[in-house]
Amino acid sequence: MIDIRSDTVTKPSERMREAARNADVGDDVHRGDPTVKELESRVAELVGMEASLLVPSGTMGNQIAAMTHTKKGEEVIVESKSHIYNWEVGGLAQHSGLQVRPIDGGKRGIPKPEQIYESYSTKTLHSSGTGLLSLENTHNRKGGIAIEPKKIDGAAEAAHELGFPVHLDGARLFNAAVALDVPATRLTRNVDSVMFCLSKGLGAPVGSMLAGEEEFIERARRNRKLLGGGMRQAGIIAAPGLVSLENIDRLSKDHKNASLLAEGLNEYEGVDVQPPETNIVLIDTSESGMTASEFLDACESEGVLGSEFGDYVVRFCTHLDVDEEAIKTAVDRVGAVLS
Numbered sequence: 200m201i202d203i204r205s206d207t208v209t210k211p212s213e214r215m216r217e218a219a220r221n222a223d224v225g226d227d228v229h230r231g232d233p234t235v236k237e238l239e240s241r242v243a244e245l246v247g248m249e250a251s252l253l254v255p256s257g258t259m260g261n262q263i264a265a266m267t268h269t270k271k272g273e274e275v276i277v278e279s280k281s282h283i284y285n286w287e288v289g290g291l292a293q294h295s296g297l298q299v300r301p302i303d304g305g306k307r308g309i310p311k312p313e314q315i316y317e318s319y320s321t322k323t324l325h326s327s328g329t330g331l332l333s334l335e336n337t338h339n340r341k342g343g344i345a346i347e348p349k350k351i352d353g354a355a356e357a358a359h360e361l362g363f364p365v366h367l368d369g370a371r372l373f374n375a376a377v378a379l380d381v382p383a384t385r386l387t388r389n390v391d392s393v394m395f396c397l398s399k400g401l402g403a404p405v406g407s408m409l410a411g412e413e414e415f416i417e418r419a420r421r422n423r424k425l426l427g428g429g430m431r432q433a434g435i436i437a438a439p440g441l442v443s444l445e446n447i448d449r450l451s452k453d454h455k456n457a458s459l460l461a462e463g464l465n466e467y468e469g470v471d472v473q474p475p476e477t478n479i480v481l482i483d484t485s486e487s488g489m490t491a492s493e494f495l496d497a498c499e500s501e502g503v504l505g506s507e508f509g510d511y512v513v514r515f516c517t518h519l520d521v522d523e524e525a526i527k528t529a530v531d532r533v534g535a536v537l538s
């Protein structure tokens with residue numbers, strides 16, 4: 200079975216397992232875990248922020264960020280197809296009492312400065328007031344779009360001019376950085392906080408990082424405790440997390456494989472494949488007469504797993520456990536479904 204449902208399906212490498220086994224640990228709730236501290240300082244530097252915090256998942260990282268940046272009752276400007284708005288169980292409302300104002304970020308999933316000005320709400324007797332702008336890079340739902348630094352800057356500058364902070368959901372931040380050939384710090388330069396996942400393309404078994412100013416991270420640490428994310432001997436997961444940072448440069452291989460997959464599938468009739476920018480390939484199945492779900496069932500019988508992304512949209516996602524050979528095989532197997 201070739202499993203390209205998601206880059207979350209990777210298994211930890213031997214080195215990661217060894218690192219976990221040998222990790223120097225302590226109680227991280229009491230700031231006593233040296234491996235967690237090492238990871239947090241390495242990551243802060245990597246994303247150009249003062250401090251960072253290890254959290255169990257990307258969802259928790261995003262939710263803590265929103266909670267830490269805002270006050271109950273405020274509004275968060277989100278992109279209509281963003282993860283934080285669609286796939287986090289309404290957490291902004293549930294955990295932080297926030298109201299969302301979704302705006303359509305178009306094909307690339309990035310709001311324009313003028314849309315942010317239009318969506319801004321001043322705090323008055325009657326209105327909630329905008330407390331945060333949340334951006335996403337790469338944009339998952341739009342097809343792993345690597346959003347250019349200038350576009351992030353434009354949105355962030357509008358928010359700052361209006362007086363509220365910006366969070367970047369960078370679950371796949373390094374996929375964006377590698378695809379755009381810029382350091383990750385260029386993508387985070389004008390945002391106030393960033394979350395990225397150790398557990399996706401980087402291949403760690405567990406964990407995400409939230410980074411920002413020292414003072415922000417101190418308050419975020421308290422909110423992590425509130426949400427039940429304070430962990431004890433977390434060096435066990437920080438150690439493979441440190442190893443996973445070595446996988447940043449190899450993300451370009453996943454991107455090459457995604458292009459190979461897209462080009463291969465484009466040879467067949469019945470599917471419309473969006474040219475990938477990173478490791479995500481979106482396929483429109485409508486011309487095949489199959490729904491996404493029917494298409495995926497047929498792919499599964501041929502030995503390829505993908506995920507449903509809409510009634511007629513399928514997502515394949517390349518990762519470090521599928522090599523070029525496996526991708527070529529996947530193309531042939533999906534081809535068998537289409538012919």
Ligand SMILES: *Cc1c(COP(=O)(O)O)cnc(C)c1O
Binds near residue numbers: 255257259370398
């Ligand atoms: C996966 C993902 C998250 C959440 O990460 P989890 O670790 O699965 O909770 C957040 N944002 C985006 C864009 C993602 O793709």
